[in-house]
Amino acid sequence: MLFVNMSLQKGRDESLNTLGKLRDGLPDPIKNDEGRITNEFKPFSDPQDIRRLKAAIEYIEKRILHLGEPAAKDSIASTCNAYFLRLPRRRSLEQLVTDPGEKIWIHYDPIGTDAGAARGKDITLGRKALGGNVQVLAATLIHELAHVVGARDDDGTAEDALLHCGLSKQHVANNIIGKSKADAAAKRQSTKLPAKPPGRPRIAPNAVPRVAPQH
Numbered sequence: 001m002l003f004v005n006m007s008l009q010k011g012r013d014e015s016l017n018t019l020g021k022l023r024d025g026l027p028d029p030i031k032n033d034e035g036r037i038t039n040e041f042k043p044f045s046d047p048q049d050i051r052r053l054k055a056a057i058e059y060i061e062k063r064i065l066h067l068g069e070p071a072a073k074d075s076i077a078s079t080c081n082a083y084f085l086r087l088p089r090r091r092s093l094e095q096l097v098t099d100p101g102e103k104i105w106i107h108y109d110p111i112g113t114d115a116g117a118a119r120g121k122d123i124t125l126g127r128k129a130l131g132g133n134v135q136v137l138a139a140t141l142i143h144e145l146a147h148v149v150g151a152r153d154d155d156g157t158a159e160d161a162l163l164h165c166g167l168s169k170q171h172v173a174n175n176i177i178g179k180s181k182a183d184a185a186a187k188r189q190s191t192k193l194p195a196k197p198p199g200r201p202r203i204a205p206n207a208v209p210r211v212a213p214q215h
């Protein structure tokens with residue numbers, strides 16, 4: 001279940017308070033090999049950021065998972081959940097989003113140049129993700145949620161979650177920075193490949209970070 005680390009919206013849009021609350025005991029920041037802090041885990045306080053995050057979570061719940069509707073075979077929800085169930089910790093996206101036993105916190109990263117980062121069950125979102133549209137933010141969340149269940153960047157399994165969750169445009173559009181149109185076309189073609197069997201995720205041969213380097 002997703003919880004947002006956020007300060008109380010008193011006198012502002014108080015309906016946002018149903019999304020989360022201030023969390024005690026923040027995770028330590030992520031540091032690079034030189035010991036420099038690259039990502040922080042802070043509470044959200046800007047109501048505009050919280051509204052954007054709320055819209056992205058609702059996009060995942062309604063447009064991707066179709067929560068509350070009867071499960072349809074071969075739907076985006078079923079292919080997306082099936083992809084997540086093949087990741088090392090074997091939890092569906094629906095379980096991550098709805099199961100109270102999966103308590104996942106979403107934090108704000110004011111300093112990171114990354115779109116997002118994850119450590120254990122803590123996700124942090126930077127300005128690059130928060131400054132994008134609802135699909136960019138939903139895509140970043142799904143990438144980071146894939147990390148929560150053990151997907152990686154070096155083999156492309158975190159980013160490839162987007163191909164299975166109805167956000168392949170985000171995967172393609174943001175992976176062509178500095179690439180030729182031919183590469184982009186090849187990439188687009190590769191999104192049509194069928195999924196590999198469990199434990200053998202497709203390896204992105206020329207994986208480039210989607211919005212910015214992500215972890």
Ligand SMILES: [Zn+2]
Nearest residue numbers: 153158214215
């Ligand atoms: Zn990543």
